[in-house]
Amino acid sequence: MEEHRHVTIYDIAERLNLATSTISRALKDHHTISEQTIKKVKQTAKEMGFVPNTLAAGLRGNQSKTIGILIPTITQPFLSSLISGIEITARKSEYSVIIMQSHDSYEMEVDLAKSLYSNRVSGVICSLAMETKDTSHFRQFSNNNIPLVFVDRVPRDYDTFRVVINNYLAGYKATKHLIEQGCKRIAHLTAGSEFGTLYNERKRGYTDALLEHDLPVENDLIISLKEMTYEEGVKASNHLFDLKLPPDGLFAPGDILAVSAVQTAKKRGIKVPDQFAVIGFNNDPISEIIEPNISTITHPAEKMGKAAAELIFKNLKSVKEEEAKEITFLNTQVLVRESSKKI
Amino acid sequence: MEEHRHVTIYDIAERLNLATSTISRALKDHHTISEQTIKKVKQTAKEMGFVPNTLAAGLRGNQSKTIGILIPTITQPFLSSLISGIEITARKSEYSVIIMQSHDSYEMEVDLAKSLYSNRVSGVICSLAMETKDTSHFRQFSNNNIPLVFVDRVPRDYDTFRVVINNYLAGYKATKHLIEQGCKRIAHLTAGSEFGTLYNERKRGYTDALLEHDLPVENDLIISLKEMTYEEGVKASNHLFDLKLPPDGLFAPGDILAVSAVQTAKKRGIKVPDQFAVIGFNNDPISEIIEPNISTITHPAEKMGKAAAELIFKNLKSVKEEEAKEITFLNTQVLVRESSKKI
């Protein structure tokens, strides 16, 4: 396997007896270069198999035409769809995406943020680690005019772009839906440790919906989970069913939890939705395949990714103070399916 | 928001009255630099908030400490787990991953390969697009000593690293399992258009298992799908059930397809597994949540990602001819669950 050398603009320049600056400009249709030269340069570039070295360009221009994505994990359906949305949008502008997983660890997140900075990414899109309480490791981006967008799991105290759904409203709508189906004792699962606003907002929507319909907010119907996993969901469901006065409905802030509750109910002979109506969150693929289908709240992952990427591009030049605090809210819908349809 | 300048080794050099070369070497514990200087340099680097510019290092060293991943889409559970495995392994060596989605389009794949090359990735891990028949766009990597590893959907005619499972054996084992459960007429779904070997191998395992057990291979029990989606699965299942002599078992080369078949059967009042036993492939999360649980073949996504990444690292220096043809086979297992357990 012989060692080829990369073809550079110097090679093209030499072949055509032009300066490298001319080649560089010709390749990007600079107006000071004649049509004729441009055509000639592009032609030979193609012939010689020239592929620009983005590292060189990036070094000179001090940014790399890549977007850094920093998220807890890519294996969650919501997050992989989010990434997909970002990647597709980025590619349209010929940007690449670098992906890093914090695995919900604060320390990892700090480390990875540094690595992204080291890679001189043009922008950063982040969904915070569960553990993260302090966000000062993101200052290096803001301080250097690198656009920073938080998505979904956003900090409450950072003055930068945020792309979220209205979690309060979503929680409200989900709960209201259950109430309208006739539920009187609606349970809710929430995150135990959370610095951000996501689960708290959903919970706030839940309680407000209850109060608004003259239903009491009962603390033993609200369970804090350590992790949002199937297993934890089963545990919590069993706990709920073991109560003296078990719930007749559940608003789960994730479809996996909803599935776990539905299946636990079925195992215990509790009829879904008649005795126990459930609504989940996210519209994960599983929610419409499981039987009964899980009612859920849409969570437009790809759209959020697209919106986040577009915010990056809009602010590549410089970030104005007022814009930086902008919050983009995307819409959610209640998808009524079998798991909650009593009426 | 004031504009800070990035801290460089020049800044450190100036502060300490040392040469940049010394700084550079000190930061990576070069043996020609004294302990004392190293400590001093690292200390001030930290104080000044120095973050190395990987673009500069990459330009000089002609590679970027990143691994390029080129796959059809990241939203499939198998592929997102694969990426996760790669990312975790890469990070241990302080490498980043760049991800690109071909969306199963050949043209995209060609384009993205060029973009990866342009980014001077240190290595490439690829799972081919469904459409891809010609793989010459990967020559640019081989020709320039950039390690290239194909995973799962690998070309049949390219002399480079491949990380796969033994699809033939997996197909054989899956089919044999159904036979052992007493199935006599086992259907099979396969990919219509495929350049690679993946589905063909599974099918070959399927037919060999049948033949070995003196069961006929019937062409109307083998259905070619355009896409491996739920909807296509439903269509195919209905078609199978409409046969004069419908099957009593199915080997589906993907869990989504298995799920679609199971649910279609249930809708038509066909008892699973008694009248119709099903085994899927991949061990996607859904397979163990759906009811009945889907028997499946494990497909060790993360492990494959890890293996692929390790192959990259092992061959960063140079790729020897003999090694390049190496195929890594990972093991699969039959996971027997409800959907196929007759006995």
Next chain:
DNA sequence: ACAACATTTGCAATCGGTTGTGTAAAAATA
């Protein structure tokens, strides 16, 4: 005290595009 060698650090070129400024030739104007 001086050669011989080891240890540490500095110098300067290098990677490959990008871009501000300079300049020659061609075109336009006086």
Next chain:
DNA sequence: TATTTTTACACAACCGATTGCAAATGTTGT
């Protein structure tokens, strides 16, 4: 024809880390 303006390209510095080689300093032996 002389002069200004425009067009088209060249020169060279630059981005920031790396590295071969030279040089300075320190150490050892005789």
